[in-house]
Amino acid sequence: MSAIQFWTTIFIVLSFSVYIYIAWRSRVKETAGFYVAGQGIPTVANGAAVAADWMSAASFISMAGLIAFLGYDGAIYLMGWTGGYVLLALLLAPYLRKWGKFTVPEFVGDRYSELVRTIAAGAAILISFTYVVGQMRGGGIVFSRFLNLPVAGGVAVAAAIIFTYAVLGGMKGITWTQVAQYTVLIVAYLIPAFAIAQTITGFPIPQISFGSVLAELNALSIEFGLDSYTQPFTARPQIDVFLVTMSLMIGTAGLPHVIIRFYTTKSVRGARYSAFWALLFIALLYSTAPAVGAFAKFNILDGVGGTAVTELPEWVDSWEATGLVIVNPEVETIESISNNPADEADLTVDNDILVLANPEIAGLPAPVVGLVAAGGMAAAMSTAAGLLLVISSSASHDFYFRRVKKGHASESEKLLVGRLAMAGAVVIAVIGGINPPAFVAQVVAFAFGLGAASFFPTLVLGIFWKRCNAKGAAAGMSVGLLFTATYMIWSLYISPGSTVFNISPEGIGTIGALVNFAVAIIVSKSTEPPPEDLMELVENMRYPAVARRGGAPAGPTVDQAPESELGGA
Amino acid sequence: MSESKQPVAPDDEWREQYWKRNLRLMVGLLVVWFAASFGAGILFVERLNEIVIGDFPLGFWFAQQGSIYTFVVLILVYALRMDRLDEEFGVDERDAEGKRL
Numbered sequence: 254m255s256a257i258q259f260w261t262t263i264f265i266v267l268s269f270s271v272y273i274y275i276a277w278r279s280r281v282k283e284t285a286g287f288y289v290a291g292q293g294i295p296t297v298a299n300g301a302a303v304a305a306d307w308m309s310a311a312s313f314i315s316m317a318g319l320i321a322f323l324g325y326d327g328a329i330y331l332m333g334w335t336g337g338y339v340l341l342a343l344l345l346a347p348y349l350r351k352w353g354k355f356t357v358p359e360f361v362g363d364r365y366s367e368l369v370r371t372i373a374a375g376a377a378i379l380i381s382f383t384y385v386v387g388q389m390r391g392g393g394i395v396f397s398r399f400l401n402l403p404v405a406g407g408v409a410v411a412a413a414i415i416f417t418y419a420v421l422g423g424m425k426g427i428t429w430t431q432v433a434q435y436t437v438l439i440v441a442y443l444i445p446a447f448a449i450a451q452t453i454t455g456f457p458i459p460q461i462s463f464g465s466v467l468a469e470l471n472a473l474s475i476e477f478g479l480d481s482y483t484q485p486f487t488a489r490p491q492i493d494v495f496l497v498t499m500s501l502m503i504g505t506a507g508l509p510h511v512i513i514r515f516y517t518t519k520s521v522r523g524a525r526y527s528a529f530w531a532l533l534f535i536a537l538l539y540s541t542a543p544a545v546g547a548f549a550k551f552n553i554l555d556g557v558g559g560t561a562v563t564e565l566p567e568w569v570d571s572w573e574a575t576g577l578v579i580v581n582p583e584v585e586t587i588e589s590i591s592n593n594p595a596d597e598a599d600l601t602v603d604n605d606i607l608v609l610a611n612p613e614i615a616g617l618p619a620p621v622v623g624l625v626a627a628g629g630m631a632a633a634m635s636t637a638a639g640l641l642l643v644i645s646s647s648a649s650h651d652f653y654f655r656r657v658k659k660g661h662a663s664e665s666e667k668l669l670v671g672r673l674a675m676a677g678a679v680v681i682a683v684i685g686g687i688n689p690p691a692f693v694a695q696v697v698a699f700a701f702g703l704g705a706a707s708f709f710p711t712l713v714l715g716i717f718w719k720r721c722n723a724k725g726a727a728a729g730m731s732v733g734l735l736f737t738a739t740y741m742i743w744s745l746y747i748s749p750g751s752t753v754f755n756i757s758p759e760g761i762g763t764i765g766a767l768v769n770f771a772v773a774i775i776v777s778k779s780t781e782p783p784p785e786d787l788m789e790l791v792e793n794m795r796y797p798a799v800a801r802r803g804g805a806p807a808g809p810t811v812d813q814a815p816e817s818e819l820g821g822a
Numbered sequence: 823m824s825e826s827k828q829p830v831a832p833d834d835e836w837r838e839q840y841w842k843r844n845l846r847l848m849v850g851l852l853v854v855w856f857a858a859s860f861g862a863g864i865l866f867v868e869r870l871n872e873i874v875i876g877d878f879p880l881g882f883w884f885a886q887q888g889s890i891y892t893f894v895v896l897i898l899v900y901a902l903r904m905d906r907l908d909e910e911f912g913v914d915e916r917d918a919e920g921k922r923l
Contacts, residue, residue: 460887522908
């Protein structure tokens with residue numbers, strides 16, 4: 254066993270024991286605790302949990318590598334996956350918290366109709382599946398590299414661990430575990446980043462010091478037949494950069510596993526501050542990632558480029574075993590580098606390994622490498638647990654329990670259905686993780702397009718436009734979803750590579766959202782308005798307090814009214 | 823700010839005022855959100871890249887660093903300003919002892 258394997262095993266076993274201990278300590282039996290942790294999580298802790306839930310294997314493992322090869326164009330992920338929190342904080346989180354239900358389908362079910370609820374539950378399941386596939390793949394890569402399993406075996410091991418772990422804790426257990434996972438992943442991300450910044454530039458804060466390698470990086474990139482690093486729109490045309498960024502932002506704001514987290518706060522005010530803490534914690538990693546990407550690219554071009562194949566550094570050898578680093582057998586010195594095997598460059602480096610290999614590439618000691626592996630696992634597992642919870646709650650709570658049993662299922666029956674849904678989800682995720690349609694970050698990007706086209710417009714209209722009715726929402730959501738999914742399938746599988754107006758399948762969600770808005774508004778306008786009492790409920794979402802202090806009451810509380818309508822939740 | 827008088831208005835008028843001020847704040851912040859990311863980071867990136875500050879081409883910096891910092895500040899400003907607005911209109915959430923939740 255090498256030193257790296259030894260330290261990886263130590264860190265992974267240690268961190269896993271902590272998570273399982275926390276999940277065990279805070280396990281819950283009642284459904285309120287299971288779904289929204291009894292609404293008693295402090296805002297800072299909730300922010301850290303949101304950040305861990307949010308930052309997936311794609312953020313931790315793939316993003317810096319993607320940025321390294323995309324250069325400027327990597328900004329679509331940086332802006333897209335942070336800017337959505339502004340929309341979430343200003344447009345959705347406080348209002349949904351005031352409404353006070355467990356899941357997104359539940360809100361739209363109350364606000365619109367049971368049909369919309371069913372469509373939303375279906376969309377939540379579809380989106381979470383797409384997303385969870387990426388986590389499996391990420392977890393599998395960590396296992397395959399550090400425990401010497403093939404990627405398929407790694408995926409299976411990751412799935413088994415995540416499954417055991419997700420069944421253990423409800424939302425409360427998951428939330429506190431995610432706080433621990435955030436700590437592990439941010440420490441694991443920042444330590445090597447600071448060390449590399451110090452080694453390369455002599456100044457340890459990567460956000461500031463990566464500027465000093467940009468000019469040299471531009472020159473090296475051109476030398477190796479790549480695009481200049483800071484040059485915009487080399488990988489995607491400007492219109493597509495705009496649309497993909499927008500799609501990722503509004504997709505973020507509409508993702509069910511993120512929104513559900515704002516129900517766990519104590520108050521509407523708490524939801525606003527949770528969004529702030531969450532983005533602050535996320536920004537710590539997201540502002541570091543472009544520096545890591547730039548340094549990694551610099552290290553590879555500077556250290557490997559022009560070197561004889563026989564004299565390549567050790568990390569090339571050890572990663573070649575995973576099939577994620579490929580040295581062209583016909584060359585003697587490395588003169589071209591790519592991230593795409595189809596380019597047949599002298600050296601092919603997969604995006605997904607850059608962060609994991611970075612400490613080795615920079616020659617950091619073995620414990621740091623092990624820590625990074627544990628961080629990658631923390632990122633993949635925290636997100637997968639959150640997603641599996643959404644899948645199982647949508648399937649059992651919104652679908653089976655509401656639609657099939659019409660509210661007449663026992664607690665144990667509900668739990669059984671939830672667990673079966675989770676098991677099914679894991680099996681499909683494993684298959685998807687072994688045969689991913691594209692890079693991890695891209696798999697995730699498709700989930701955002703679907704979220705952007707379905708949830709975001711329906712939620713925003715439901716909160717800000719009282720006149721929006723059930724028919725409008727149902728029509729908007731299904732047309733938006735269908736349009737987006739069709740374009741993605743067409744552009745990816747039926748006629749690979751074809752696009753309309755240069756809009757990539759990742760960017761189509763923005764157009765899908767516009768279609769959803771337009772259809773919902775037109776259909777709502779041409780049908781009857783929603784009932785008065787429902788409009789009054791929507792009005793009441795706007796004011797945080799139940800009653801106005803020193804004035805007239807702010808109206809009936811939202812919590813009570815829908816219950817009386819539906820005959821108890 | 824906390825000393826301000828309760829707006830003396832018929833029941834629905836305070837609602838309208840509160841909502842209008844909320845929307846005004848929201849739209850203002852969203853304009854900044856758009857300008858920092860889509861404006862400086864995408865639409866005008868090439869022109870801004872001609873300016874180099876501390877080794878960073880400015881457009882590139884906005885796309886990969888500046889926009890993220892702006893987002894964090896925007897949410898903080900929103901949460902703080904909404905605290906004040908809620909208090910002014912008496913719709914802030916308090917527990918039984920009158921402490922803010």
